[in-house]
Amino acid sequence: MAERICVGAIAGAFGVRGEVRLKSFTSEPNDIANYGPLWSEDGKRSFTVRLTRPVTGGLGARLSGVGTREDAEALKGVTLWADRDKLPSLPDDEFYHTDLIGLSVYDAGGVLIGKVRAVYDHGAGDILEIFGPGRKQTLMLPFTRAFVPTVDIAAGRIIADPPDEDDDDGEPLE
Template sequence: MADRVCVGAIAGSFGVKGEVRLKSFCAEPEDIATYGPLSSEDGAASWEVRLTRPVKAGFAARLTGVATKEAADALRGTRLYAPRDRLPALPDDEFYHADLIGLTVVDTGGAELGRVKAVLNHGAGDLLEVAGKGLKQPVLLPFTKAAVPTVDLTAGRIVADPPEGLFE
């Protein structure tokens, strides 16, 4: 999966002529159509994407080979992946969520806190879901410069300075 990144998902059909409702996970939502062809998670299927119009929470889109409402409905929940080499390079202080998942999280003293299980965003900013053997339940660490001063993708670790009491 390191060579592909999830850029969107099919939320179901749109209308009766084979269009799908597409949710984009891209910083610029309409860019999802420029990374194609997009493939399913297992890589067994791929589609060229043509956005037809914006709709609530996404886009109506045409996918190659999808011509009926039934075919569009059958794709509901399918995550769409783009080849990593087609995605734009990021500035030094930005990261693809896929690159953060699995990284070891250590505190400023080097003690391991856990591993990143997911990157969440509920509207107020990104949160790293950190799980580890010493934690009863996953901890949500704010992904801010203050709480996460260092992300070292090469070393596969994140240095965190969490708010007091977060990891207790």
């Protein structure tokens, strides 16, 4: 398991006194300030976060060590990472995306389908991107109990029940 988890990103400067526009990736956006200090991805910089106000597309925030608009603009695109032990424990049926990425995915018969390359959330639920040797294209699989009945983080594997890819004959489903 990763020691740090990405919880947000700096979207740019806000105002003229070093405030930043912050995108929070936490389930409750304001909770991002509770997980500090937050780190840059390379771990070379750390920031304490003080939220100032809601802004279009995110949150206004003051970060330690950022005092001017130029300092804030220079951080645009920087992802913010929290130490795992600062984050809340999850129920048994919930997972941090970072823990799913890289897991091997098998069908119910034990045949390797591939590995989780990415996890996407476009608002209607998480989708696993699965790719493996011999696959012509990635498999996009809804991360629901119907398609993914078993996730075993400790064993590093997922059991999935993907739709039959051979059924794609170009005809509409009836």
